[in-house]
Amino acid sequence: MNIIVDSACDYKNEMVTSGMLLEYAPLCLQIDDAQYVDDDNLDMDKYLTAMESSKVAVRTAAPSPELFLEHIKNAAGSVFAVTISKQLSASYQNALLAKQMYLDDIGEKFIHVFDSMSASVGETLVALKIDELLKIKMPDTEIVDKVTGFINNMRTYFVLEKYDNLVKNGRVNPYIAKLASFLSIRPICAAEDGKVVMVDKARGTVKAMQKLVNIIINEKLDFENRTLAISHVRCKEKALAFRDEILKHVPFRDSLVVEMGGLCTTYAERNGLIVTY
Numbered sequence: 001m002n003i004i005v006d007s008a009c010d011y012k013n014e015m016v017t018s019g020m021l022l023e024y025a026p027l028c029l030q031i032d033d034a035q036y037v038d039d040d041n042l043d044m045d046k047y048l049t050a051m052e053s054s055k056v057a058v059r060t061a062a063p064s065p066e067l068f069l070e071h072i073k074n075a076a077g078s079v080f081a082v083t084i085s086k087q088l089s090a091s092y093q094n095a096l097l098a099k100q101m102y103l104d105d106i107g108e109k110f111i112h113v114f115d116s117m118s119a120s121v122g123e124t125l126v127a128l129k130i131d132e133l134l135k136i137k138m139p140d141t142e143i144v145d146k147v148t149g150f151i152n153n154m155r156t157y158f159v160l161e162k163y164d165n166l167v168k169n170g171r172v173n174p175y176i177a178k179l180a181s182f183l184s185i186r187p188i189c190a191a192e193d194g195k196v197v198m199v200d201k202a203r204g205t206v207k208a209m210q211k212l213v214n215i216i217i218n219e220k221l222d223f224e225n226r227t228l229a230i231s232h233v234r235c236k237e238k239a240l241a242f243r244d245e246i247l248k249h250v251p252f253r254d255s256l257v258v259e260m261g262g263l264c265t266t267y268a269e270r271n272g273l274i275v276t277y
Helices: 044-053 065-074 091-105 121-135 140-153 164-168 174-180 205-219 236-249 262-268
Strands: 002-006 022-025 028-031 034-037 059-061 079-083 111-115 156-159 185-192 195-203 227-232 254-259 273-276
Touching (some): 044 262, 065 079, 121 140, 121 273, 156 205, 195 205, 227 236, 236 273, 262 273
Parallel strands (some): 002 022
Antiparallel strands (some): 028 059, 156 273, 185 195, 227 273
């Protein structure tokens, strides 16, 4: 059994050392004439510096169908792929193409592609859920049903300092970026049906984060059965403090804090936070 993710999935290496078979299909990033592969070799400090000094939008390219196909070929047994929201990238469609290429040209294999309808640690939580169900030897079709329900019930929020790259790449309404640059207003955004939408706003980051804590508290979900996951761009202390504040009020089963890789850093930008549960 293998799990394939694209590089919008942010995780710590220790998450995949306990028998979790995780394959990684990196996106490609381009700033001006320089190209970067979004994998473990990406120098994030140099990448951030190049991104922040460039006057043009970063261009991103999803993993090709051929790259997904290679991972499927190398997998022993069933394959579950998880991608960033299809509203944000062609990664999901390319993974589906790879599945069809394998079935048409090579043979039968159980392959399912999940649209995480999220990004970053949202994708991470989906991969961890698949791994949890694989370890109890749940049948493949039941895993699909369980994980689809998990995705549909997942919540993802964004508190970013800037939304410029999201706007430049057509991923979010320009009005949100204008708010973020006006008098320190911080939009609070959510993933709804895989799209980034604004759900509230506040003056300054501290007030925005407190508003988000209140939003989470008032959702009254089955928190004791959920993991709180937070990813950040070069602001670990802020992420940890935010996690601690949430956990004072909400009884999550577990929590994790990770740093974003290249793709999500591109859109969240420095000091950005993504919260999923």
